[in-house]
Amino acid sequence: MSVHLGPCIRGCCYVVGPEVAARFPAAALRDVDGTRYLDLPTAARMRLVAAGVAASAIHDTGACTACEPSLYFSHRRDHGLTGRQWGVIALAG
Numbered sequence: 732m733s734v735h736l737g738p739c740i741r742g743c744c745y746v747v748g749p750e751v752a753a754r755f756p757a758a759a760l761r762d763v764d765g766t767r768y769l770d771l772p773t774a775a776r777m778r779l780v781a782a783g784v785a786a787s788a789i790h791d792t793g794a795c796t797a798c799e800p801s802l803y804f805s806h807r808r809d810h811g812l813t814g815r816q817w818g819v820i821a822l823a824g
């Protein structure tokens with residue numbers, strides 16, 4: 732099994748409140764000047780490894796949708812007035 736984590740909002744931009752932060756492991760959160768940020772790829776990676784996926788089989792684009800407006804839509808960055816991304820998965824034989 733190989734897992735690829737695509738572009739998403741990341742810990743550099745994803746501000747969350749305590750009700751959201753409480754649902755994620757501390758390792759996926761960081762606090763900067765009283766603001767809490769959630770890194771979804773870290774949380775996903777932790778759950779994947781806990782489910783038995785080898786860490787070496789998890790690949791990450793590292794792209795943050797909120798940081799790269801020329802490449803990605805971002806609901807948070809654009810306050811809901813934005814487009815949507817699509818992901819396509821194919822099984823190659």
Ligand SMILES: [Zn+2]
Pocket residue numbers: 740741742743744745795796797798
């Ligand atoms: Zn970002």
